Amino acid sequence: MALLDANIKAQLNQLLALLEGDLTIQLSVGEDKTSTDMRELVTELATMSSHITVEEATLARTPSFSINKVGSESGVVFAGLPLGHELNSLVLALLQVSGRAPKVDEATAKRIQAITKPIHFETYVSLTCHNCPDVVQALNIMSVLNPNISHTMIEGGAYQDEVKEKDILAVPAVYADGEFFEGGRMSLEDILDKLGAAQDSTGFDEKEAYDVLVVGGGPAGAASAIYSARKGIRTGLVAERFGGQVNDTLSIENIIGTKATEGPAFVASLEAHVTDYPVDIMKNQRVVNVEKNDFVEVTLENGAVLKSKTVILSTGARYRQLGVPGEQQFKNKGVAYCPHCDGPLFKGKDVAVVGGGNSGVEAAIDLAGIVNHVTVLQRSAELKADSVLQTRLRSLPNVTVITNALTEEITGDGTVNGLTYKDAVTGDVHKIALDGVFIQIGLLPNTEFLQGTLALNERNEVIVDAHGATNLPGVFAAGDCTNAAYKQIVISMGSGATAALGAFDYMIRSDVKELVEA
Numbered sequence: 001m002a003l004l005d006a007n008i009k010a011q012l013n014q015l016l017a018l019l020e021g022d023l024t025i026q027l028s029v030g031e032d033k034t035s036t037d038m039r040e041l042v043t044e045l046a047t048m049s050s051h052i053t054v055e056e057a058t059l060a061r062t063p064s065f066s067i068n069k070v071g072s073e074s075g076v077v078f079a080g081l082p083l084g085h086e087l088n089s090l091v092l093a094l095l096q097v098s099g100r101a102p103k104v105d106e107a108t109a110k111r112i113q114a115i116t117k118p119i120h121f122e123t124y125v126s127l128t129c130h131n132c133p134d135v136v137q138a139l140n141i142m143s144v145l146n147p148n149i150s151h152t153m154i155e156g157g158a159y160q161d162e163v164k165e166k167d168i169l170a171v172p173a174v175y176a177d178g179e180f181f182e183g184g185r186m187s188l189e190d191i192l193d194k195l196g197a198a199q200d201s202t203g204f205d206e207k208e209a210y211d212v213l214v215v216g217g218g219p220a221g222a223a224s225a226i227y228s229a230r231k232g233i234r235t236g237l238v239a240e241r242f243g244g245q246v247n248d249t250l251s252i253e254n255i256i257g258t259k260a261t262e263g264p265a266f267v268a269s270l271e272a273h274v275t276d277y278p279v280d281i282m283k284n285q286r287v288v289n290v291e292k293n294d295f296v297e298v299t300l301e302n303g304a305v306l307k308s309k310t311v312i313l314s315t316g317a318r319y320r321q322l323g324v325p326g327e328q329q330f331k332n333k334g335v336a337y338c339p340h341c342d343g344p345l346f347k348g349k350d351v352a353v354v355g356g357g358n359s360g361v362e363a364a365i366d367l368a369g370i371v372n373h374v375t376v377l378q379r380s381a382e383l384k385a386d387s388v389l390q391t392r393l394r395s396l397p398n399v400t401v402i403t404n405a406l407t408e409e410i411t412g413d414g415t416v417n418g419l420t421y422k423d424a425v426t427g428d429v430h431k432i433a434l435d436g437v438f439i440q441i442g443l444l445p446n447t448e449f450l451q452g453t454l455a456l457n458e459r460n461e462v463i464v465d466a467h468g469a470t471n472l473p474g475v476f477a478a479g480d481c482t483n484a485a486y487k488q489i490v491i492s493m494g495s496g497a498t499a500a501l502g503a504f505d506y507m508i509r510s511d512v513k514e515l516v517e518a
Helices: 006-016 033-048 084-097 106-113 132-145 160-165 188-195 219-229 244-248 263-274 339-346 358-368 387-394 489-517
Strands: 023-028 052-056 064-069 076-079 119-125 149-155 173-176 179-183 210-215 235-239 279-283 287-292 296-300 305-313 317-319 350-354 373-377 399-402 405-413 415-423 429-433 436-439 443-445 475-477
Touching: 006 033, 006 084, 023 033, 033 052, 033 064, 064 084, 076 084, 076 132, 084 132, 084 149, 106 132, 106 188, 119 132, 132 149, 132 188, 179 188, 210 219, 210 296, 210 489, 219 235, 219 244, 219 263, 219 279, 219 305, 219 489, 235 305, 244 263, 305 489, 339 358, 339 436, 350 358, 358 373, 358 387, 387 399, 415 436, 475 489
Parallel strands: 023 052, 076 149, 119 149, 210 235, 210 305, 235 279, 305 475, 350 373, 350 436, 373 399
Antiparallel strands: 023 064, 064 076, 119 173, 173 179, 287 296, 296 305, 317 443, 405 415, 415 429
8 A cells, every 4th residue: 555645645746846955865774664665755755856866875773764955964864754743744844954944933043043062852753643743843943954953753663672762651752962851742942942042032022012912822812813903903922832732632523613623733724814814923932921011011931021902811721730649750651641642652551541521531532442451540420521422431342440539649660550549439549550641630721920910710710701801901811721611622712702802892992081081
């Protein structure tokens, strides 16, 4: 069976027509199946563009291939097949190495180019991981923009011995010069921050005040920006990562009017929609403070201060942690939060899923098709997931459901080897032998920087009224960071629109009041 179907080939033909210079793919292969497939893939690419030539080489890993501009080395290497979610990483690497400028702002490019120390990164991935491409693409961009940096993507299935030797139980797992650097989802900004690359506030302080400044780029933030821009008012959007948590969602089947999509694809459509309007988008920027003076002032981590008549906070939420002994110690060593990303690393093993809501039961269903056995632990007497999911879960022969289970400790010896829980009814303590624990117990709002500034409830969610307004005049909030009763994409988008309309109404009324008083 061909590696690439007709539709993918047609898309690749269109994309490879955008190559701006001649490329040489250095191919290091043997006689194994992955090598055979890799040769087929690279040969297919060369037939699609006269800009691509292939030459045999001996690289650090076999099978692997590097992508280089003729006459120079880019430092971009793929060890294993970059298919599945990594196919986009391959296409972008081809375009960027050929001379097509990566989509990064000038300030970020300067931070990358200012790194003088040689660094070689290696990223272990699985092809089912939808977080991995973000990291692979970020490190490839750094390699393209700075000759001191090189990067190799390593597909874990092709290099199982390395994965086992390093005890890699979560992806992406990034190593720098042979030492573990970081695991899990990271943005380009996160990587630069960890490297200590200085941030530059140039260009931010000079920005004119906005009418509406949206903080956060998830569904709520995107809706707020679109509704504001459609009013013809000056709109800005500042976010660490466009799309937020939706980037980490694989299957989405409850967006009204869209029968099925995936998180990254949905985020791409959100961003394309926002960019149809004159919205000043500032990505890879973290907000650290909000205060009200003549304007609402938003302080960025780089020291810049943005001013706006109104601000809409849509900072979203993140995975909630258990807070039990062993959780942090064995993070990425058996403790995981993303079944789609890390599930393949537990093939044939025994795992637990802590959490009986929709996310937990969906995770257990997915994992049951990969691992040997799944134990679902729910702290209350009943699962909280939708009945259709519960029916599917209980039909699986390799799943056990334990209710009234209070997780007390995750144990291990280098990697996870078990979990201890207490029966909430009897008080009896039990231990389960496991190789991994997937934690799916809900979300925590990203509101730490707002404590002492806005009214928050006992769950640290921003309290808003029916118009999305907070207790601070001119400041509104929307989405998962608020006290909205339900945390769903479609609800976040609706609340984003509400907050934008609320902000617009606030400005109209404020202007009328000032005019009357004058």
